[in-house]
Amino acid sequence: MKKIGIKRSYLAMPYTVYLMLFIFIPMLFIIYFSFVDSKGGFTFDNIVKVLTSSESIGTFLLSIFYGAITTGICFLLGYPVAYILSQKRFKMKNIIIVLFILPMWVNFMIRTLALEYLFESLNITLGAGTAMFGLVYDFLPFMILPIYTTLLKIDKNLIEASEDLGANPKTVLFKTILPLSVPGIISGALMVFMPSITAYAITETLSDGTFNLIGNLINMSFFNNKGYSSALAIVMLVLIFISMMISYKFNDKSELQGGGLW
Amino acid sequence: MSNTIIELKNVSKNFGGENVVDNISLKIKKGEFVTLLGPSGCGKTTTLRMIAGFEVPSAGDVLLNGASIVNTPPHLRPVNTVFQKYALFPNYNVYENIAFGLKIKYKREAAVKKAEIKASCEPKAAAEAIKALKPKYKNAIEAKIKSVLKMVGLSGYEHRDVNSLSGGQQQRVAIARALVNEPEVLLLDEPLGALDLKLRKEMQLELKEMHEKLGITFIYVTHDQEEALTMSDTIVVMKDGVIQQVGNPTDTYNEPVNAFVANFIGESNIFDGVMPDDKVVKFDNTVFECTDVGFKKNEKVDVVIRPEDIYLMDVTNQNAHIKGKVISSIFKGVHYEMSVMSENKCEYLVQDTAQWDVGDEVGMFIKPFDIHIMRKLYTSNIYEGIIESENKVAFGGGVYEAATDGFAVGETVWVKVGLNSVEVIDDKEQGTVGGEVTTILFKGTHYHIDVKCGNFIYHVNTDVQWDDYDSVGIVIKPENIKLFKAEKKD
Numbered sequence: 001m002k003k004i005g006i007k008r009s010y011l012a013m014p015y016t017v018y019l020m021l022f023i024f025i026p027m028l029f030i031i032y033f034s035f036v037d038s039k040g041g042f043t044f045d046n047i048v049k050v051l052t053s054s055e056s057i058g059t060f061l062l063s064i065f066y067g068a069i070t071t072g073i074c075f076l077l078g079y080p081v082a083y084i085l086s087q088k089r090f091k092m093k094n095i096i097i098v099l100f101i102l103p104m105w106v107n108f109m110i111r112t113l114a115l116e117y118l119f120e121s122l123n124i125t126l127g128a129g130t131a132m133f134g135l136v137y138d139f140l141p142f143m144i145l146p147i148y149t150t151l152l153k154i155d156k157n158l159i160e161a162s163e164d165l166g167a168n169p170k171t172v173l174f175k176t177i178l179p180l181s182v183p184g185i186i187s188g189a190l191m192v193f194m195p196s197i198t199a200y201a202i203t204e205t206l207s208d209g210t211f212n213l214i215g216n217l218i219n220m221s222f223f224n225n226k227g228y229s230s231a232l233a234i235v236m237l238v239l240i241f242i243s244m245m246i247s248y249k250f251n252d253k254s255e256l257q258g259g260g261l262w
Numbered sequence: 263m264s265n266t267i268i269e270l271k272n273v274s275k276n277f278g279g280e281n282v283v284d285n286i287s288l289k290i291k292k293g294e295f296v297t298l299l300g301p302s303g304c305g306k307t308t309t310l311r312m313i314a315g316f317e318v319p320s321a322g323d324v325l326l327n328g329a330s331i332v333n334t335p336p337h338l339r340p341v342n343t344v345f346q347k348y349a350l351f352p353n354y355n356v357y358e359n360i361a362f363g364l365k366i367k368y369k370r371e372a373a374v375k376k377a378e379i380k381a382s383c384e385p386k387a388a389a390e391a392i393k394a395l396k397p398k399y400k401n402a403i404e405a406k407i408k409s410v411l412k413m414v415g416l417s418g419y420e421h422r423d424v425n426s427l428s429g430g431q432q433q434r435v436a437i438a439r440a441l442v443n444e445p446e447v448l449l450l451d452e453p454l455g456a457l458d459l460k461l462r463k464e465m466q467l468e469l470k471e472m473h474e475k476l477g478i479t480f481i482y483v484t485h486d487q488e489e490a491l492t493m494s495d496t497i498v499v500m501k502d503g504v505i506q507q508v509g510n511p512t513d514t515y516n517e518p519v520n521a522f523v524a525n526f527i528g529e530s531n532i533f534d535g536v537m538p539d540d541k542v543v544k545f546d547n548t549v550f551e552c553t554d555v556g557f558k559k560n561e562k563v564d565v566v567i568r569p570e571d572i573y574l575m576d577v578t579n580q581n582a583h584i585k586g587k588v589i590s591s592i593f594k595g596v597h598y599e600m601s602v603m604s605e606n607k608c609e610y611l612v613q614d615t616a617q618w619d620v621g622d623e624v625g626m627f628i629k630p631f632d633i634h635i636m637r638k639l640y641t642s643n644i645y646e647g648i649i650e651s652e653n654k655v656a657f658g659g660g661v662y663e664a665a666t667d668g669f670a671v672g673e674t675v676w677v678k679v680g681l682n683s684v685e686v687i688d689d690k691e692q693g694t695v696g697g698e699v700t701t702i703l704f705k706g707t708h709y710h711i712d713v714k715c716g717n718f719i720y721h722v723n724t725d726v727q728w729d730d731y732d733s734v735g736i737v738i739k740p741e742n743i744k745l746f747k748a749e750k751k752d
Contacts, residue, residue, distance in 0.1 A: 157349035160316055163336040164343045165363035165443065175362070179353045 033230035046231035056217065056232060060239075063213040066128075067197035070135045071143075074192045075185065077136070078143035082184075083177070085144075086151035097148075100141050108138055112205050119206070126208040134206040135196045142191040150184025151177070190247045194240055266328075267292045267479050268313060268447060273322035275308050275503075280717060282308050284503035285322070290447075290481065290496075295473050297482045297490040300500035301526070301730075303700070306483045307451055309500075313481065314343050314449050326446075341447040342440035346455055348432045350424045356435050357420040360407050363443040368399045410442040413472065430461045441472070447479040454489065466492050487527045491515060499523050502700070502719070520636050521564040521710075525703050528568065531611050533706045535565040535635070543635055546608040546706065548584050550628065554635040564636040569599070569613040571632035575625045582625025586610065588618045602626060608706040643684065643721055647677040647745070655745065658718040660695035660736070664743035676746040683742035684722040686713060686734045693735020699728045 037043040050056045081100070085093055103111060112134055119130050154177065162176040200215030212220070214236050222229040268290040275283040283305040290296050298306035311317040312324055315336030323330050331339055342363070350359050372395055379391045411417050414434040419427070424435060433453060440448055450469075454462045470493050473480050484490055490497050491511045499506040499514065499522075507519045518524035521532045535545030537557040543550050545565045557563065575582055586604040598617050602610045602624060610626065618624055647657030649671050655664045657677040669675060690696035697715030704710075711728055713720040713736060720736055728734065 155347075155349065157345050157347060158351060160314075160336070161343070161345060161349040161351070162362070163316075164314060164341075165439070166337045166366040167362075168335075168337050171366060176351065180351075182353070 030230045030233050033226045034234050036227060038227070043227075046227040047234070049228055050231045050235050056235075059212060059214055059217045060235075063197040066132065066135070066213065067193050070132060070139065070196040071189050071193045073132075073136050074140050074143040075189065078140055078188065079147055079185070082144045082147035082151055083173075085148050100144055103137075104141050109201060111138065112202050116205050126206055126210070128207060128211045131203045131207040131211045134202045135199055138202060139192040139196055142195075143188040146188040146191065147181055147184040150181045154180050186247050190243065194243065198236060198240070265292045266290065267326065268481070269325040269328075270309070270312075271323040271325065273309070273312060273319045273324060275305070275312060275317060276320040281320075282503050283312070283319075286500075286503070286505050287322075288498060288505065288508070290479060293477050293479055295470070295480045295482065295493060295495045296498060297484060297494040297496070298498050298500060299484060299487060299490040299526070300506075301485055301701075303502075304500040305503035306485075306500050308503075310343075310449050310451055310481060310483050313447070314341055315339050340445055341449055342443050342445040343449040343451065344433075344436050344440050344453045346452045348436040350432055350435055350439070352425055354424070355420070356411075356416070356422050356424055356427075357407060359424060359435060360410065360439045360442050361403055362439065364403045364406060367443065368403065372396075372399060406442055407438075410438045413441070413475075414438045415468075429456055430465065433457065433465065437469075437472075441476070445478065447481060450480065450482045452484055453482075455484075462489070469493060491527070497527075499526060501526075502714075517634070518566065518636070520639055521566060521703055522639075522701060524564075524566040524634070524636070529611060529613075531565075531567045531569060531572070531706065532703055533565045533567075533608065535563050537561050537563055537635065541630075543633060546584060546604055547606045550583060550633055551630040552633040552635060553631045554633075557635070557637075562638055562641050564638055566634040566636060567610075567628055567632060569611040570597075571628060572602075572610060572612045572614075573627040574600075574602070574612060574614050574616065574618055575627060577623040577625050579625045579627075581627050583628060584626050586624060586626060588620050588622045588624060591618060591620050593617075609704075610706065640681075640721055642681060643677075643679040645677045645679075645718065646748075647675050649673045649675060653740075655743065658695065658720065658736075659697075659716045660693075662694055662738055662743055663740045664745065665740060666745065669745060674748045676748060678744045678746065679720075679738055679742060681710070681721055681723045683738060684713075684720050685737040685739070686711070686722055686724055686726070686728065687737055688734065690733045690735045693737055695736050697734065697736065699730060699732045699734060702728065702730065 034046050035042055035044070037045060081096075085096060115130075115134050115137065116126070119126060124130060158180065159172060159176060162172045167175060197213065198215050199213060200219060203211050203213050204216055204219075209216075214232065218229050218232045218236075221232070266289045268288075270286055270288045272285050272287055273283060274281055274285050282303075286305075286309065298309055300306045308317060312319050315331070315334060319332060324332050326339070326341075351362065354362070375395060376392050379388045382388075383391070407420065408417070411419060414437055416431060416434050416438065419431070419435075424432060427435065433456075436453070453469075454465050457465060466489055469480075469482075473493075482490075482493065491514075494511055496508060497511055497514045498508050501522055507514060507523045509517075514523065515527055518527060518530075524530045525532060533545040535543050537543055537554075538549070538560060540555040540557070541552055543552045543554070543563065543565060577585055584604050586602040588600050589603050589609075590601045592599045594613075597613045597615050600612045600614065600618060602612050604610060604626075612626070643658070645657040647655050649666050649669045650656045650661055651671055653663055653666050654661055655666060655675065655677060656662075687693055695715040695718075697713045697718075697720070699711050700714045700719070701712040702709060705723075709724050709727060711722050711724060713722060713734055715736060
């Protein structure tokens with residue numbers, strides 16, 4: 001029989017080409033722009049400006065602050081939901097899970113615009129508060145699902161062992177279930193924190209342009225100062241990279257395999 | 263004041279319509295080492311879990327020191343469990359795992375004490391007294407953990423990650439974690455199941471030693487009869503959710519109450535026999551002298567002979583009861599384990615220190631008091647049935663064809679089917695009812711198996727060797743189904 005003349009690795013070619021054209025090369029452009037001044041010469045000015053100007057530092061801190069708050073709210077809302085869903089006794093489980101995932105099937109821009117009209121029809125002024133609401137609404141499922149999968153994987157024997165050793169239901173929750181679900185919490189927190197600090201469309205739409213995070217700043221400055229805007233993007237990427245590293249470190253420590261999203 | 267610590271009164275546990283534990287009653291004395299022994303699915307673990315509080319009995323009562331604990335949640339029961347797969351908290355180290363129960367206990371105590379102190383003295387003095395409490399408890403915890411780790415042979419392992427420990431070490435931590443709470447009863451759910459043979463034997467002796475030293479009650483669950491014989495004061499043999507026999511290891515081994523127990527505890531030869539008279543039993547077409555009395559004339563019985571109680575001798579020896587031929591011989595270290603086929607085609611399992619080769623003609627001799635006679639639990643299958651329609655009767659979970667002359671449709675009847683009349687077939691779907699093989703006894707010439715079909719059990723004699731949990735179908739020929747009027751049961 002004649003062998004088909006392709007190596008298995010060739011099958012990855014289409015995607016590799018796509019990756020190069022639309023992700024890797026644009027990245028190179030951004031790196032190039034951030035180290036080049038308006039006359040085309042090499043410069044560190046853009047990076048220095050990002051790291052020193054009060055505007056950019058302020059926006060970064062604001063983004064991290066709001067990202068953290070969004071993550072916190074998502075955790076407080078999401079953990080109980082995930083916990084209830086993970087209980088065997090809970091009969092409506094599948095329906096509720098679908099209800100939580102359902103919005104994710106609708107394009108987030110449509111959801112966001114719908115929220116905007118909803119706020120307007122209720123005569124709520126758009127601003128930081130409504131933008132936060134939008135962030136929580138959009139990212140909540142990303143918190144619930146990893147926690148839910150981690151909770152499902154917890155060995156029921158451990159919960160029984162905890163009860164056996166004298167823990168009442170409250171102690172079981174705080175001393176056994178919560179610590180064991182840390183990997184899911186971390187992966188959920190990351191999946192909410194990272195998109196929310198870099199959010200752009202949601203904050204733009206739901207605050208009527210009054211509430212600006214890094215994403216908005218990059219967008220606004222791109223047309224008059226490519227270099228500055230590119231440098232902002234690079235710093236943001238580094239920040240994301242660092243938070244990923246931190247989460248991997250946490251997940252390494254834990255024996256339980258972390259709850260991925262799916 | 264009786265010295266009974268745990269009492270089960272007519273306890274049943276029903277899962278999805280099936281009685282996993284069926285009306286069992288048991289008294290456990292203070293300080294006793296009790297083993298619940300049985301094959302998997304016999305209800306032993308469920309029984310243990312009802313004592314621990316993880317399962318609530320469907321019926322009956324569980325008493326601790328004379329008071330019902332059925333409605334007490336597990337965290338308030340003075341019992342602790344060693345789990346089958348250890349169930350150590352992976353996020354805590356050895357010290358934290360063992361301290362888990364103590365910390366909860368002391369926290370509860372401290373809260374009470376604090377309230378007492380606050381009520382009894384000035385705020386300033388109270389604050390100081392409360393401050394002094396914390397280190398006191400901390401030291402107490404440390405001291406207890408140190409001593410319990412010493413007892414299980416893990417001194418110096420306090421700060422080890424539990425995942426870095428071997429199976430045996432993890433098991434020791436699990437035992438320490440339970441014992442440090444000084445429970446009144448320690449429950450052990452097949453704790454040595456995951457360990458290799460040598461380590462298991464070591465741990466058996468260590469556990470027994472601990473039991474003697476601590477003097478608390480141990481309730482141990484296992485399917486390993488040797489483990490049960492080695493460690494227990496009392497063995498409770500269970501099968502299909504029912505207690506078969508309760509007794510000390512010697513009695514359970516030497517005087518099993520029925521063929522199942524005999525087969526499960528140690529190795530046995532089990533034969534179908536009849537008692538023509540007192541002290542005489544006939545099996546394998548041969549009449550033997552025995553010591554048992556009180557049976558009906560010609561009552562069908564189970565005959566149990568331990569393989570070490572059969573003596574092999576030269577075939578010409580006048581003392582030999584039966585003659586046979588060695589068909590297999592395996593060296594087991596201390597003795598040879600041989601199968602001997604008698605002249606009447608009945609297979610005997612024999613253990614002897616002398617070697618006989620395959621093909622050797624031998625004579626077999628059995629002492630009268632080594633022949634154990636047991637009443638048969640059943641000599642036929644009897645069910646309550648109902649006449650479905652003409653020539654159809656429903657019983658045992660299915661509808662069978664049978665001669666229904668003389669019975670009205672809808673009438674309740676007793677159905678009798680002989681052990682040899684039930685056919686077992688490979689295809690579950692092709693049978694009138696389907697089920698799985700639960701118990702297998704080799705009876706020298708044939709196999710006796712139980713087939714569990716839902717809530718019904720069919721007892722079958724068969725020549726085919728089935729395995730545990732084989733899915734099979736049941737077929738019964740119409741002429742082998744005998745119907746009786748409901749009022750007279752025989």
